[in-house]
Amino acid sequence: MKKILVIQNKRIGDVLLSSVIANNLKKVFPDSEITFFAYNYTTGVLENNPNIDRIIAVNEKKLKRLPHLFNTILKMRRENFDIIFDPYAKFQSRMICLGSSAKYRIGFKREHKKLKLPFYTHPINFKKKATLPCGRGIEDRINLIQSVFPLENIDYEPKIFLTKEEKNSNELDAIQQPVIMLGVLGSTPQKSMPYEFIAEIIDFITENYNATILFNYAPNQKSEALKIYEMCSFKAQINLDIYASSIRGFAVLMNQCDLLVSNEGGSVHIAKALKKPTFTIYSPYIDKDAWNSFEDGKLHQSIHLLEENPDLFSSFSPEERKKIEANPDSLYLKLTPAMILSKLKPFLEHHLKSFAKTSS
Numbered sequence: 549m550k551k552i553l554v555i556q557n558k559r560i561g562d563v564l565l566s567s568v569i570a571n572n573l574k575k576v577f578p579d580s581e582i583t584f585f586a587y588n589y590t591t592g593v594l595e596n597n598p599n600i601d602r603i604i605a606v607n608e609k610k611l612k613r614l615p616h617l618f619n620t621i622l623k624m625r626r627e628n629f630d631i632i633f634d635p636y637a638k639f640q641s642r643m644i645c646l647g648s649s650a651k652y653r654i655g656f657k658r659e660h661k662k663l664k665l666p667f668y669t670h671p672i673n674f675k676k677k678a679t680l681p682c683g684r685g686i687e688d689r690i691n692l693i694q695s696v697f698p699l700e701n702i703d704y705e706p707k708i709f710l711t712k713e714e715k716n717s718n719e720l721d722a723i724q725q726p727v728i729m730l731g732v733l734g735s736t737p738q739k740s741m742p743y744e745f746i747a748e749i750i751d752f753i754t755e756n757y758n759a760t761i762l763f764n765y766a767p768n769q770k771s772e773a774l775k776i777y778e779m780c781s782f783k784a785q786i787n788l789d790i791y792a793s794s795i796r797g798f799a800v801l802m803n804q805c806d807l808l809v810s811n812e813g814g815s816v817h818i819a820k821a822l823k824k825p826t827f828t829i830y831s832p833y834i835d836k837d838a839w840n841s842f843e844d845g846k847l848h849q850s851i852h853l854l855e856e857n858p859d860l861f862s863s864f865s866p867e868e869r870k871k872i873e874a875n876p877d878s879l880y881l882k883l884t885p886a887m888i889l890s891k892l893k894p895f896l897e898h899h900l901k902s903f904a905k906t907s908s
Contacts, residue, residue, distance in 0.1 A: 550580040553629040553650070555641040556590075557611065559735060560795060560814025561839070563590040564706045564821060565685050566635045567597060569693060571707065573633075574599040576697050583629075585644075587611075592795030593818060596709040611640050621647035634668070635689050642667040654692050670696050680704065683841035705842070708799050708821040720804045723787060724760045726903055728753060729802055729819070731810025732776050733765045739811050739831045741880050743772075747779035748885040749809070749892065754782035757896065758903050761786045762805065764815050767793050807899055809892070812839060812850075820848060827851075827895050829888060832879035849895045853883045 552573060556566040563586050570582050581601045584594055588605035595603075610616045617640055624644050632648055634641045634655030645653045645667045655668045672695045678684035682704040693699050720727050730750060734740040750761060763786070765773040780786060792798040799818050802808065807825040810816055812834055819826045820842060828843075828850035830836050836852045843850055854860060860882070897904070 550577045550631060551627065551629045552577065552580050552582045552631045552633070553585060553624070553627070553648075554582065554633045554635070555585040555644060556635055557585065557587055557606070557608070557638055557641055558590075558636050559587075560590045560593060561817040562636060562685075563587075564593040564708075564814065564817045565841075566689055567594060567600070567706055568686055568704065569633050569635065569689050570597065570599045571703050572690065572693055572699055575701065575703075576693065576699055583627075585624075585641075590795065590814075592797075592799060593708060593814075593821075595796060596711055597707070598709065617643065620644065624648060633692055635692060637667075652696060654696055656688070656692075678837050678840075681842050681844070683843075684838040686841055688838075706817060706821045708803075708818060710800065710803060714800045715803065717800050717804060719790060719801065720760075723790070724758065724785075726757075726806035726900060727760045727762060727804065728757075729762050729764055729805045729808045729810070729815070731764045731808065731813065731815045732773050733769045734811035734831065735766065735813045738833065739813055741811060741829055741831075741883065742877075743776045744779060745880075745883075745885050745888070747776055749888060750776075750786070751781045752885075752889055752892075753809070753896065754780070754785040756905055757900050758905055759785065759806075759900065762790055762801070763788060764792075764798060764808075764810065817841070825895075825899050827892055829883070832883065846898060849891060851883070851888055851891045853879060856887055857882065 554566060554569050556563045570584060573582060582599060583602045583604060584600045585604045587608045591603050591605045594600055611620060621644050625647050629648060629650045631652040632645055632650045634645050637656045637658045645655060646665055652670060653668045654670045657671045657673055672692055675684055675688055675691060678687055680687055686704055690702055732746050754761060763773050777786060792801040802819050802824060803822050808819040809827045812828050812830045816826050816828050826848045830850060830852040832853040840850060842848050
């Protein structure tokens, strides 16, 4: 029996996308034992996945401390994995690979990294451009497998495996339908659009549709989410009492909602895995080509400033672009509500036409 380790010490969306590695590896090695190594706050998207035999949940802050990292490397070495996949190639994951005796250590080349050590037996190049509807992020992860092992009948779609009880949850039955989940804040300030902009978008939805709005945000962002709520004009249609504080809880709740409108992030990938319509607002510095999985303009739609103003970034020097990535506020101001609504309106009309208010 092959012992396989997948390391994805990054955020929720990265972890969910990397689960396609496990899903496809089970086809290559059906009798294998697949272990998934991830931060503890992300494992909700992996639970109940029949292709993952074990989850090693680690504390992000602790893993970044050298003594704890060293102990983790030794612990993983003693596991005697046969194959390791490292789809993000962070310092910690590369060191775990380096310390392993696995025959196959497969990960991406990071040309800009200073350490030039034999972390991988099979270093794989990133794709330069997406060529499939699944987006470059998923293509790259599938390519990690295909570059080393034969793979047929590829499954490109990340999945959330809900239990029967989770599927039958009826938390939203008593409130006005349809229910729209609003990702009011991104996972970081750099992924969050201006509060007054998101409030204007919420006002458009509540003014024009008979629907209930739920807010999604991280538990530590509650005070900021309340600031957005106070800016909204039609508060009666916003339900703040229904909220999921965990990733798994969000997946269960999102499965009962009708669609998602959100800043780009893990919530979008969860909604897509649940086959729910999504409208994604990308941060100006995000490379959309890597994360725009399965966007078809109908079920999944999005907006990115670079698409609306293609020449905008060409005037910036590399130094200026680095500053923008650290603080994209000035560019977010250029992604105006009017610009967003030009694409959001037809998306909502397509999915919510029968719930439009007669006065709209």
